[in-house]
Amino acid sequence: MTDPNPARTDANLRRTLADFSVPSEPGKERLAMETVAEAVKVLDISGENLERLKTAVAEATMNAMEHGNKYEAELPVEIQVLVMDRDLIVRITDRGSGPPPPEEGDTPDLAAKLEGMQTPRGWGLFLIKSMVDEMNVTGDEGHHTVELVVHLGSEGGK
Amino acid sequence: MAVRHLNVEVRREPDIAVLDLVGEINGFAEEALNAAYAEAEAEDPKTILLNFEDVDYINSTGIALIVGLLARARATHRRLLACNLSEHYVEIFNITRLSDFMSVFPDEESAVAEASVS
Numbered sequence: 001m002t003d004p005n006p007a008r009t010d011a012n013l014r015r016t017l018a019d020f021s022v023p024s025e026p027g028k029e030r031l032a033m034e035t036v037a038e039a040v041k042v043l044d045i046s047g048e049n050l051e052r053l054k055t056a057v058a059e060a061t062m063n064a065m066e067h068g069n070k071y072e073a074e075l076p077v078e079i080q081v082l083v084m085d086r087d088l089i090v091r092i093t094d095r096g097s098g099p100p101p102p103e104e105g106d107t108p109d110l111a112a113k114l115e116g117m118q119t120p121r122g123w124g125l126f127l128i129k130s131m132v133d134e135m136n137v138t139g140d141e142g143h144h145t146v147e148l149v150v151h152l153g154s155e156g157g158k
Numbered sequence: 159m160a161v162r163h164l165n166v167e168v169r170r171e172p173d174i175a176v177l178d179l180v181g182e183i184n185g186f187a188e189e190a191l192n193a194a195y196a197e198a199e200a201e202d203p204k205t206i207l208l209n210f211e212d213v214d215y216i217n218s219t220g221i222a223l224i225v226g227l228l229a230r231a232r233a234t235h236r237r238l239l240a241c242n243l244s245e246h247y248v249e250i251f252n253i254t255r256l257s258d259f260m261s262v263f264p265d266e267e268s269a270v271a272e273a274s275v276s
């Protein structure tokens with residue numbers, strides 16, 4: 001069968017910038033985002049695009065710790081930082097196996113929240129999607145991975 | 159990297175109560191933020207200003223806490239303003255539409271000036 005995206009599987013085009021894990025403890029998302037920021041220093045990412053990436057990494061790591069690993073500290077959130085072709089890819093994997101998050105209709109309604117008709121929470125997924133060029137979700141019975149993609153180049157990042 | 163827990167100092171100016179926020183606005187900040195807001199509104203100011211000058215991290219839980227403060231302010235017909243947000247967090251206030259409901263100022267002086275004329 002023909003690979004629909006051969007660039008993503010060509011080892012010659014793939015470079016790993018970081019591969020690490022953080023425990024599922026509140027606050028550890030900052031360690032994740034700062035480690036990713038350090039790893040991507042070798043790339044030409046502008047200050048504002050770097051801030052967007054950091055926010056996306058922090059929010060995806062928080063989701064992994066909370067929803068995937070239920071804040072069980074001994075369960076790691078595994079993070080890979082890769083460059084493939086012209087994309088920066090950050091893969092954040094937890095030990096959950098739940099369904100992927102909803103793809104549509106997930107823009108929070110601030111007016112409804114202010115009127116008390118919705119919980120004030122529920123911003124994480126919206127922030128992730130707003131901060132990077134693509135967000136992909138994959139998983140199997142024991143793992144759940146969120147892949148953040150930033151297209152590199154002068155216009156890379158949203 | 160250690161979490162920088164939020165500390166809040168409340169200052170009372172003639173037309174406005176100012177909350178000087180220092181640290182991170184995340185899930186750990188709820189108690190400090192709500193207590194400072196309660197202290198600020200005790201003297202019934204028309205306007206409360208959140209000063210983000212020494213805040214370097216706000217996550218989605220922190221956004222939810224700010225939404226909660228904004229809901230409290232609106233319920234009591236009080237204005238809630240923000241100042242000294244970094245460029246990145248101004249963007250986040252824009253995309254979340256927080257800036258549609260609370261005016262965002264580049265510095266404290268401009269926020270206080272606005273509060274004093276309205």
